[in-house]
Amino acid sequence: MTTTETPPLPTTGRRQVGDSVFAGAAKAAGILILVVLAGVAIFLVTEAAPAITAAPEDVPGGEGLAAYIGPLIFGTLLAAVIALVVATPLAVGIALFITYFAPRKLAQTLGYVVDLLAAIPSVVFGFWGIFALAPALVPLFGWLEDNLGFIPLFAGPASSTGRTMLTAGLVLAVMILPIISAISREVFRQAPALHQEAALALGATRWEMIKMAVLPYGRSGVIGGAMLGLGRALGETLAIALVLSVSGGITFNLISSGNPSTIAANIALNFPESTGLDVNTLIASGLALFVITLAVNMAARYVVNRRADFTE
Amino acid sequence: MAKRIEVSDLDIFYGNFKAVEGVNVSIEPRSVTALIGPSGCGKSTFLRSLNRMHEVIPGARVEGKVVMDGQNLYDPDTDPVAVRRQIGMVFQRPNPFPTMSIYDNVVAGVRLNGGRMKKSDTDAIVERSLQSANLWNEVKDRLDRPGAGLSGGQQQRLCIARAIAVEPQVLLMDEPCSALDPISTLAIEDLMTELKDRFTIVIVTHNLQQAARVSEQTGFFNLNGVGQPGRLIEFNPTEKIFSNPDVKATEDYISGRFG
Numbered sequence: 148m149t150t151t152e153t154p155p156l157p158t159t160g161r162r163q164v165g166d167s168v169f170a171g172a173a174k175a176a177g178i179l180i181l182v183v184l185a186g187v188a189i190f191l192v193t194e195a196a197p198a199i200t201a202a203p204e205d206v207p208g209g210e211g212l213a214a215y216i217g218p219l220i221f222g223t224l225l226a227a228v229i230a231l232v233v234a235t236p237l238a239v240g241i242a243l244f245i246t247y248f249a250p251r252k253l254a255q256t257l258g259y260v261v262d263l264l265a266a267i268p269s270v271v272f273g274f275w276g277i278f279a280l281a282p283a284l285v286p287l288f289g290w291l292e293d294n295l296g297f298i299p300l301f302a303g304p305a306s307s308t309g310r311t312m313l314t315a316g317l318v319l320a321v322m323i324l325p326i327i328s329a330i331s332r333e334v335f336r337q338a339p340a341l342h343q344e345a346a347l348a349l350g351a352t353r354w355e356m357i358k359m360a361v362l363p364y365g366r367s368g369v370i371g372g373a374m375l376g377l378g379r380a381l382g383e384t385l386a387i388a389l390v391l392s393v394s395g396g397i398t399f400n401l402i403s404s405g406n407p408s409t410i411a412a413n414i415a416l417n418f419p420e421s422t423g424l425d426v427n428t429l430i431a432s433g434l435a436l437f438v439i440t441l442a443v444n445m446a447a448r449y450v451v452n453r454r455a456d457f458t459e
Numbered sequence: 460m461a462k463r464i465e466v467s468d469l470d471i472f473y474g475n476f477k478a479v480e481g482v483n484v485s486i487e488p489r490s491v492t493a494l495i496g497p498s499g500c501g502k503s504t505f506l507r508s509l510n511r512m513h514e515v516i517p518g519a520r521v522e523g524k525v526v527m528d529g530q531n532l533y534d535p536d537t538d539p540v541a542v543r544r545q546i547g548m549v550f551q552r553p554n555p556f557p558t559m560s561i562y563d564n565v566v567a568g569v570r571l572n573g574g575r576m577k578k579s580d581t582d583a584i585v586e587r588s589l590q591s592a593n594l595w596n597e598v599k600d601r602l603d604r605p606g607a608g609l610s611g612g613q614q615q616r617l618c619i620a621r622a623i624a625v626e627p628q629v630l631l632m633d634e635p636c637s638a639l640d641p642i643s644t645l646a647i648e649d650l651m652t653e654l655k656d657r658f659t660i661v662i663v664t665h666n667l668q669q670a671a672r673v674s675e676q677t678g679f680f681n682l683n684g685v686g687q688p689g690r691l692i693e694f695n696p697t698e699k700i701f702s703n704p705d706v707k708a709t710e711d712y713i714s715g716r717f718g
Binding site for chain 1: 510515540541544547558568625
């Protein structure tokens, strides 16, 4: 058996073909994404250029592009931030309940229900916002104006229809709840049993164990999920277009009927009747949204990647 | 500080599966008790049942009694959290909290028990616990560094410091050296010999020499076959177990004829 010839290493064969096909397909898919993204960016920039270079009085509103887009950016960010502030703690609570507190049957059901929220079309959320949530919130807005009116957020006068910035933010919160809670659920579930046992063996209660061993571990995952939710909230069009009653510019007053619109909703509402430079202006606002969303996603990516440094 | 644990007629179940059957044993205070036996014989399960850590697994339950200081640990009124504050545990793999500094790791349990404390008090606890765990000299200049940055043996001693910082009555150790090199193992064994003056120590080990080196009492667990519950076959002074055991199965196991 000592004279066994060593066969030459195979240089070609089916496996190599399979490898190169797969590598090529993966590379093509990667390049395609870049091409599509670049195409969208180029389209936005070229179409927005006329509006950017136009004389201020030609732009809708007559005061220049910045004055037109500024309130829209503000409205977009305000609605998204309200949604984020409301949805994140709720989503973390739901995720913790599902992973550590609920009995298994209930946890599964609840998980399905929350995931189902993600499957509901945004137009349905919009109608729900107009016909159910907004009227239901009217008394609350009145109460806020009467009792917390000294806070600029609730200065009023309270909207009689309920179609306010706060309502829009709450609708968005419900819409981004599933993605934040789904991601939180996954990171909480992956928290190492090793450290959970360490906490329990020290005499930690369930909640103390979660504070010591689960939340620190899941923190960056939750932030990443929140950033993804924020991305969705920034781009949401239809629900906002339906719910928000738009008139007026930048204001922190959340419960009145005078609200700035959001970029996406403004495009959807005005695009059908626009021609010429108006279209270019809308596209310029779309470019602004594109840049904001890109920045948010890059921030999310940065935060999530910091998990790689997380020493265990 | 140290207390005796009396176990009588203890059966341990995971759901409908009986993992351990009919354990009767008295664990002496201020001594090291070693539990040996082949894999899957229930010795770790038994160890974890002593501070109700096995209840972390859904469906786990026991029948019988575990009494410490006149109190049945499985009394319906007994809070498992309170039990674990009295009976600390060190695990097979070192598990310092990765997001905490060395300092915060040591006082993690103390902060749970005591709420807000003065900095000078926690400083004293940290120094005393790390001294007791023979780790103080190695880490005193970097207490604010992450605990996960230490070597495996140092991490395990950090975990021991964390466990003894809350001044438990009993210290359970589940194969504490099986992930460590011989030098670190020696350090932990020396530590056990020092700590047994203050704590009741129960250790599960696969290393028979270790059991012979560190323990006063040794219990041998075995099971008759797969799917059968594990039993405590023999419990005797370590010297007797390793020289002249009462039961043939014990002799076969320690002489390497099986397991």
